Amino acid sequence: MEHAFPLPVPARGRMIYIDPPLWPAHNTVFSHLVSDTSLAELHGFAAAAGIDARAFDLDHYDVPVRRYPELVARGAVEVDGGTLVRLLIRSGLRIKARERSASLVHPLLARWEALVPGANGLGAELLNRWGEPHRRYHDRRHLLAVLEAAEQLSEGPPPRTVLLAAWFHDAVYRGAPEDEECSAELAGKLLPEAGSPEAEIREVQRLVRLTAGHRPEPGDTAGMLLCDADLSVLGRSPEAYRRYLADVRREYAHVNDADFAAGRRRVVEQLLEANPLFSSPAARNRWEEQARRNLRSELERPRPAREPQD
The missing domain is CATH 3.40.1170 (MutS, DNA mismatch repair protein, domain I)
Incomplete structure (x- = not known):
C-alpha cells in the first residue's frame, strides 16, 4: 500500500x-x-x-x-x-533472532551436519518436528538451549550420544506422559538411517527416557549431563524465567486456568523437593541457587489470568 x-x-x-x-x-x-x-x-x-x-x-x-x-x-x-x-x-x-524458533533452522542444521555428516534429511525431519505450531516452549529454542547447556557443562566436547539424545528427547511432544517413550522409539526408528550402531542407539534411547524424570543414577555422567542441560532453564534470570513460564502456559492453552495452576504447582513443589535439583557439581554451581529462587518466587507469585495466545 x-x-x-x-x-x-x-x-x-x-x-x-x-x-x-x-x-x-x-x-x-x-x-x-x-x-x-x-x-x-x-x-x-x-x-x-x-x-x-x-x-x-x-x-x-x-x-x-x-x-x-x-x-x-x-x-x-x-x-x-x-x-x-x-x-x-x-x-x-x-525479541532477538535466537529467541525466534524459525530463525534457528540453519544454525541448528549446521550443528546436526557436524554431528551426523551426510544425514541432512534426518536433521531436517527433526527440525520440522521441533518447529510444530503447537509448541511454545519445547521448540527449536529449547533444543538449542539444551545443546548449549551441555557444552557449557562439559570440560570438552559433550559425548556424541548426549548430543543425539538432546536432538531426540522432545522430538515427539504432545504434552503427554508417553512423549519421552515415543521420542526414544523414534530414535530407534530413525538413527539406523544415519548409520548409528546398535549400541549407540540403545544408549541414546536410554538417555531420552531419563528426561521423563530427570533422576539419573549416581555415576551416570552422560545421564546427569543431559538431564541437567534439560533443566537449565530453571536457572535463568528472573526475566527469562518469566518468559519461560509464559511459553509453557501457551503450550497448555487448552487447559483452564485453575487446572493449569494446580498442575504447575505440583510440578514446582516436586522440583523443590529434589535435593539437589541438579545432578552434577558443575550444574549446581551454575544454576542451583538461581533455580530455587525462581521456583520459590513462582509459588509465591499470584497466578495471572491466561495471557493472549499466539
Missing part, C-alpha cells in the same frame, strides 16, 4: 505503532503492530480492536492490510519499518 503523506517520526511516550502493510503471507500483506512501553499495553489495544490473539508473535501482532485504516483510526501511529524496529529495540521489548 502506498501513502500520499509522509510517515511521522514518533515522539517518546506511551503509544502503539504500526508499519505499512508490506509483508506478504496467506495471499495478502501484513503490518506489524507494536508498543514502545509494554506488552500489556499492546495486548490491551489489540483486544479492544478485536484482533485475534493468535496473531501475536513474541513482540508484535501481525495484522492484514484490510485492518490497517481502522487501526490507524483507533490511534496506532504510522511509522516506517525501520523506525518501528528501532522503537522496539529502544523499548527493550524486541
Whole structure:
C-alpha cells in the first residue's frame, strides 16, 4: 500500500505503532503492530480492536492490510519499518533472532551436519518436528538451549550420544506422559538411517527416557549431563524465567486456568523437593541457587489470568 503523506517520526511516550502493510503471507500483506512501553499495553489495544490473539508473535501482532485504516483510526501511529524496529529495540521489548524458533533452522542444521555428516534429511525431519505450531516452549529454542547447556557443562566436547539424545528427547511432544517413550522409539526408528550402531542407539534411547524424570543414577555422567542441560532453564534470570513460564502456559492453552495452576504447582513443589535439583557439581554451581529462587518466587507469585495466545 502506498501513502500520499509522509510517515511521522514518533515522539517518546506511551503509544502503539504500526508499519505499512508490506509483508506478504496467506495471499495478502501484513503490518506489524507494536508498543514502545509494554506488552500489556499492546495486548490491551489489540483486544479492544478485536484482533485475534493468535496473531501475536513474541513482540508484535501481525495484522492484514484490510485492518490497517481502522487501526490507524483507533490511534496506532504510522511509522516506517525501520523506525518501528528501532522503537522496539529502544523499548527493550524486541525479541532477538535466537529467541525466534524459525530463525534457528540453519544454525541448528549446521550443528546436526557436524554431528551426523551426510544425514541432512534426518536433521531436517527433526527440525520440522521441533518447529510444530503447537509448541511454545519445547521448540527449536529449547533444543538449542539444551545443546548449549551441555557444552557449557562439559570440560570438552559433550559425548556424541548426549548430543543425539538432546536432538531426540522432545522430538515427539504432545504434552503427554508417553512423549519421552515415543521420542526414544523414534530414535530407534530413525538413527539406523544415519548409520548409528546398535549400541549407540540403545544408549541414546536410554538417555531420552531419563528426561521423563530427570533422576539419573549416581555415576551416570552422560545421564546427569543431559538431564541437567534439560533443566537449565530453571536457572535463568528472573526475566527469562518469566518468559519461560509464559511459553509453557501457551503450550497448555487448552487447559483452564485453575487446572493449569494446580498442575504447575505440583510440578514446582516436586522440583523443590529434589535435593539437589541438579545432578552434577558443575550444574549446581551454575544454576542451583538461581533455580530455587525462581521456583520459590513462582509459588509465591499470584497466578495471572491466561495471557493472549499466539
